[in-house]
Amino acid sequence: MTSRINGRTRLAGVIGHPLNHTLSPAMHNAAYETLDLDWVYIPLHLADETDLMRFLGAARVLPFVGFNVTMPFKQSMLSMCDEVAMLAQLAGAVNTVHCVDGRFIGYNTDGRGLIESLAAETGFVPEGRSVAIIGAGGAAGAALIALILGKASKVSIVNRSLDKAEELVERVISHARSTELRSVELSAAEESVTTADLIINATPLGMKDGDPSPVPGEWFSATQVACDMIYGPNTTPFVESARAAGATAVDGLGMLVHQGAISIDIWSESAQVRAPREVMHEAALARLRAGRPEGGGK
Numbered sequence: 001m002t003s004r005i006n007g008r009t010r011l012a013g014v015i016g017h018p019l020n021h022t023l024s025p026a027m028h029n030a031a032y033e034t035l036d037l038d039w040v041y042i043p044l045h046l047a048d049e050t051d052l053m054r055f056l057g058a059a060r061v062l063p064f065v066g067f068n069v070t071m072p073f074k075q076s077m078l079s080m081c082d083e084v085a086m087l088a089q090l091a092g093a094v095n096t097v098h099c100v101d102g103r104f105i106g107y108n109t110d111g112r113g114l115i116e117s118l119a120a121e122t123g124f125v126p127e128g129r130s131v132a133i134i135g136a137g138g139a140a141g142a143a144l145i146a147l148i149l150g151k152a153s154k155v156s157i158v159n160r161s162l163d164k165a166e167e168l169v170e171r172v173i174s175h176a177r178s179t180e181l182r183s184v185e186l187s188a189a190e191e192s193v194t195t196a197d198l199i200i201n202a203t204p205l206g207m208k209d210g211d212p213s214p215v216p217g218e219w220f221s222a223t224q225v226a227c228d229m230i231y232g233p234n235t236t237p238f239v240e241s242a243r244a245a246g247a248t249a250v251d252g253l254g255m256l257v258h259q260g261a262i263s264i265d266i267w268s269e270s271a272q273v274r275a276p277r278e279v280m281h282e283a284a285l286a287r288l289r290a291g292r293p294e295g296g297g298k
Ligand code: NAP
Pocket: 110, 134, 135, 136, 137, 138, 139, 140, 159, 160, 161, 164, 201, 202, 203, 204, 205, 207, 214, 229, 230, 231, 252, 253, 255, 256, 257, 259, 295, 296, 297, 298
């Protein structure tokens, strides 16, 4: 890949920390090679907001086509873009920046990535379906917006802190014309979860050894689809207990791949280019198997 780098090569990358085990360079660079794009994708470790400001100054003059944003800068990037797409504004987070003539255009591809991956891996389409999202942070917000746009009939935001769930619902409720929204405390979520067609884990519970599933296994059933946003070499307790109940359960690798693919579609600005999802999935999986510990995010 490095043999391709020349005087016209454009830059892309992911900013955040920690990035030691990021799968994004592997899957992006594999896609650029397949598409014959003269781009290179690198991890850009930024320790804090001071680093972030310095990086943004540099990115305005360097040949960046764009960059992805991961923890802990997804929220703060919202106010640092020159323009923010409606979807990212509603989600309350930017995970993709397109650099255009020294300006930053912010997007959020997490929600669309989730919906695309669910359709590809499980056949789930949100229209008319009932969903329970466990968690009320940035990833839950992105999923919620995508489900509203996908015309889900009902979405319950189930969270440990009820006030966060209520805030999220409040922020998007005026856009939810065909979707009924509810905020529910995690400890009182049995009805919301057992009656949902799709259950999403958008909490970090399951990343560490010994973490339990955020919801009891008895709440899953065979007709449901379950999606853990976490991915890793090991199956999470959430996915394990959903599968034990006969549900169709997937981890977050597909979401990671599809959100990255949509970033490439945005950066390439050409209707002719569609990032090769299969190639990216293979590259991410190979990197994961080569030794990335369990985790989530980019
Ligand atoms: P976040 O903004 O920090 O939100 C975390 C949410 O999880 C909050 O609602 C928090 O509840 C809840 N939570 C945290 N610890 C908990 C616990 N011990 N028990 C119950 N609830 C708990 O994080 P995020 O950015 O939304 O990310 C959430 C997860 O999605 C992470 O694991 C991340 O890696 C993953 N993710 C994956 C992808 C992908 O492409 N696969 C993309 C984005 C994110 P409180 O409000 O009560 O604190």
